Amino acid sequence: MYMTYVADQPSLLKESRPTFLKVQSDSKFRPTWLVRTSDMERVPGTEATHGYCTLSYSWNYSGDIFPGKNGKYDFFDHGKHQIIFKKNINKRKRENDEGEEQEKEEQAQEKEEQEKEKGGSSSFLDHHEVKEGKFEQLIKQVCKDFDIDYIWYDKICIDQNDKAAKHAEIARMHKIYQNAFYTVAMIPEMSIPEGFEDTVITWKDTWGTLTGDDDVEKHSVMEKCLVDIGQSQWLQRLWTLEEAIMSKYIVFVGRNAHLWNTWRVFDAGTAGSLNIDSEISKTLYGLHNNRNRRSANFILRHAHVRSTTKEHDRAFALGNIFHNLMDVKVDYGLPLNTVLRNFYSDLIEKDLTVLCFGKARDTYKSTIQGMHNLPSWTGIGGAHVIHVLTSKLKDKEMQDIIKIDRRIEVDTERDDDNDNDNDNNEIQKHRLHLNNISYIAAKPRHFPLVKEDLTIPFKNPYFPNGEDTEYELKRDLGTEITHYITEFASDPIQHEKMVRHMIDAVPTPGRNHPITFLSLTEECEECLILDLPFSMGGKSLSSRIYPVVRKVEQNGQEDDVPLYKSIGILYFRCRTFYLYSRPKFSKFTNDVQEGSFVIV
Incomplete structure (x- = not known):
């Protein structure tokens, strides 16, 4: 084109x-x-x-781009790009202009404008010159x-x-x-x-x-x-x-x-x-x-809706963005699955916000979901939170709690016709190990709301004479809200109260229990909320986001440890968070447990 x-x-x-x-x-x-x-x-x-x-x-x-051999593309430029010059405007930038000719053209243009005012016709090309080039x-x-x-x-x-x-x-x-x-x-x-x-x-x-x-x-x-x-x-x-x-x-x-x-x-x-x-x-x-403030979840949200000619570039381009965290070797000869898994593993070892994703909205069009058999913790099954997130975890804490097991297993679900990275279906199946993490078990509950209740009409102050528009959540995460839990609540959340909570910019002073919203990529009877809090910079001092996992049914296959799957996030809002940078779950419930997780 x-x-x-x-x-x-x-x-x-x-x-x-x-x-x-x-x-x-x-x-x-x-x-x-x-x-x-x-x-x-x-x-x-x-x-x-x-x-x-x-x-x-x-x-x-x-120009014209056509698929070539070995995944490469052939490029042809037939010089059909158009450069349009406005006649008699900045002619000093044109080559071989003569002052006398310029004066004549100005007079002609003035005449055409006069004719136009009198009802005559004047086309776009009467005032412009089109040149084609490469x-x-x-x-x-x-x-x-x-x-x-x-x-x-x-x-x-x-x-x-x-x-x-x-x-x-x-x-x-x-x-x-x-x-x-x-x-x-x-x-x-x-x-x-x-x-x-x-x-x-x-x-x-x-x-x-x-x-x-x-x-x-x-x-x-x-x-x-x-x-x-x-x-x-x-x-x-x-x-x-x-x-x-x-x-x-x-x-x-x-x-x-x-x-x-x-x-x-x-x-x-x-x-x-x-x-x-x-x-x-x-x-x-x-x-x-946020060009100078980046977190893994923020970048991945934008990267997962973009396309590239070579799928290897999903790792190489993003590796350049995270050059301060990792050293990505650019080598298109490596198997694609190896390149992608190594990238996500290197990234999450430095930035756990990779886990901060939820259910994608209809407007979020992922270009990576379903294309690659990547672990659940990479977030390709949903959409990452739209805000830049931060964590209070120190580098030493990160080293103590996180480890990537870069094992090679037989992939029985892979289609050899579409992916021939390794012989005998052997593929790297990177597992995320999180050690000694506090958590609570919770039962996701569907909102007693219909979809239309998630927004309310309001008057936009910038358009006082205009029609009502829909009100979005003050702390919009860029994901779809799917469930809530009552494990942290001292009293049941009623329909009217839930609507009010959803549109509050900040918690009401004196509130003694948190508001809990879930954004889950799949249904489950029980989920585990990991005590790994992330905050949205200085935008919401009352809010935290926590990763959510569920246990994987292993179909009778024995493994060394139970396996888990990342399925979304908990949006947790409470006035207590104004006072503590990292309040513990134990401040809200006695049902806190501690364990280690292998997430696949």
Whole structure:
């Protein structure tokens, strides 16, 4: 597929370009190769003495791509990318322009505008010139418009035919994007209506109350552009996830307008002043706001809905994001199951928030569920919590309680036609060992509510004249609430009280028992709640999240220890948590036990 780019395009937001972008980079790091944009030649990275930028895009939009041999893809660029120039606007950037010719064209344009006002016809092409070219020519024009002298992008700067060099460069892509001035994200799906005035939207407009037709138009344009980004190919690819998280700043370059990533815009989406899909708004805001604050559950939530040409990249791209926790060896010759299991095992040994997942909502479209026979504790059977989570466990405690058993077993459920990683169906079946953990046994109970009761109508303060919209939980986890328990409660939770509890932002002062919500990926008569508390940063001092497991029926097969399966989380909210960073279950119940678990 091919892109269309309108040159000299406006910024969607007034005063949106970060004023703190430095003229000279304070980083000494340079990629091995860069592209010099004046002639689009590949040059040594050291030539860019003042710094460089990076490009982020989906290969689907760089030309024609066809499946080739051995899982590889063949790429052809037939020069069908379109660059659209506005006639008589910034002609200084065009080559071979003559002043006299420019004056004539301006006069002709003025005449056409006069005819249009009188009722005459004027088409888009009357004011624009379309030139077709290859991908490199389009990128050259983009760099000219954004005053970029050197840029890095994989198509040119990674030698695709040198395996050793390719693997080495992939392994340090996090450094490449971290040390760039900013990243240019190509979003050809994003556009504004033709004739829409540029730089008319301000910060205030994104948050302001709708009072007139102009305000409605401003909001609708911004909403459309954010939806365009949220539904773009760029937001569906795995490598672009790493590039977005690693980048300091991003400019989303659309067909005829661009938008710098700013928390005000994305936060406006989550606050409701911009009426866009909840999942899209939380994704855009989360990727921007948490680019320097990451937890395993947060990254995996976004990674598990993305696709990649090579399934090995699910480990290699994510390994770059978690470069501070692990050292991932890029080797496409290793069996896929080995690569994936090693990645998840290395990750959970450093970050137990991998266990923080629940039942996926209908809007959450996983691309990994059912594709790989991974252990339950990886969370591929559900959806991870959307917030960045933290734990009070120290490194020494982690070493004492967690161990990964990387054993090789016979996999009787595997389909050899689709997966030939090992002979004789031998496959790594990594088991998670959690030692000396406090827990309570609980019986999940279905809510005495119908689905419609989980939301209530309310007036959005940003749209006082608009229709009622649905109210979401104040501490929305991004998962579906499925059950509750009464093991911690001193009195039964009634229907009306449950509804009130669900919409409270914080517990009512004086509440003497916690509120308990479960998000489980499957039904069970009894579950075990592990005393491993995780908190949502500083957002909810009254709340904690706990992993939930159930015992596995072993069908008469004897094993050295009982086996368990990760099935979700407990959302636990109580005023007591204001006073203690890690209150024990024993503060709420006497039925606390201690044991060790082998989770498969």
